[in-house]
Amino acid sequence: MSWPIGLEGTPGLLAGLGLGVAFGFLLERGGLGDPRKLTGLFYLEDFTMLKVMFTAIAVAAAGIGALAAAGVVEIESLAVQPTFLWPQIVGGAVLGAGFALGGY
């Protein structure tokens, strides 16, 4: 079997549902359902969001890297977000402002 599988149709939707449940469950258990914890980063009071996010990025990146190096994962088949530098900088800034204002 070659990875990624690239599930489609109903199996893909069921996987999406399961992954979403895990995503939501973990965020809640980490306290990221609380906007005061989420915005706490910007007041240098609560670094939960950074710790969760960078741990997750490091684990997933290391996993993808290791599986690709072992020849298990075809890294070319993974969808990498295309770079649109200025839209992503402007979008990131507006999103950051909205996040600090609204709390999510």
Add this chain to the structure above:
Amino acid sequence: MRPYWSPYVVGVGLGFTLLAAYLLMGFGLGASGAFAHVAARVEGAVAPGRAQANPYIVGYLEAGRLWAQWIVVQVVGVVAGGLVGAWSAGRLRWRLDRGARIGAGRRLAFAFVGGAAVGFASRVAQGCTSGLALSGGAVLAPGAWAFLGAFMVAGFVTAWVVRGAWR
């Protein structure tokens, strides 16, 4: 009410969830795309002429049934997972999280304006903190890191201005 888990435990769990998404689907997790799908269909229902004149909106309308969209189903899962997490930890109740110095009406107005800004920005950047920063970060997409840098800078500046809402 049980205490929250260690952020590192949650981060490892989330990292494996994200890894599983890449292995099973070939792409990562997201959030804002689901809202874009719903918004496009609302525009298609309320102002069909205007929606059909916009190729970006038409792209969403032609994707087919709402409940057959992967990102929509995934976000429904997020809501369900969050609900189960809060309920099983004894945290499930109605409340409006806010700082001590802000009224409920003002807090909700801030949430509305902030939410609108987040929705708009997620279309400008083609992603949000989930689909672009988290998922893109894990595959080392340059745009994800540019997004994250701008997000932090603007977040710190805005947070200082609206600090009364949260602290």
